[in-house]
Amino acid sequence: MENITKEMEILEAKAKVLKALSHPIRLCIVRGLMEEExxxxxxxxxxxxxPQSxxxxxxxxxxxxxxxxGERNGVEINYYVIDEDAKKIVKTLF
Incomplete structure (x- = not known):
């Protein structure tokens, strides 16, 4: 029973990444940040x-x-992709 619970937690986490990347703007953001960190x-x-908002x-x-x-650099925040699953998904798609 414990294995099923752990497996479901893993599946839910992966599904959240897929859901986040399913929006065209978020997919574009992640893809762009992979190209230009x-x-x-x-x-x-x-x-x-x-719009900025x-x-x-x-x-x-x-x-x-x-x-x-995000990593602060003076008044700016520079963003980086840190999730390996997201990187693999985007690499596979493109």
Missing amino acids: GCNVSKMQSCLEI TLSQHLAKLRNLGILE
Whole structure:
């Protein structure tokens, strides 16, 4: 019974990553950060052509799920993809 519970926890975690990446903007963010690590919000916003508030919501979701990590550099925060499952999924898709 313990193995089933652990297996379900693992499956739920993987499903959350898939769900997060299923949104086109979040998929684009992760893919772009894999190509150019250390990107800040201003650069992402100009590339994606979306409002800063919308971008911030997507970044927050990706950070909360442990897919991204932000590193402060002065007044900017540079983002990096840290989740290996997310990296593998995006590499497979593209």
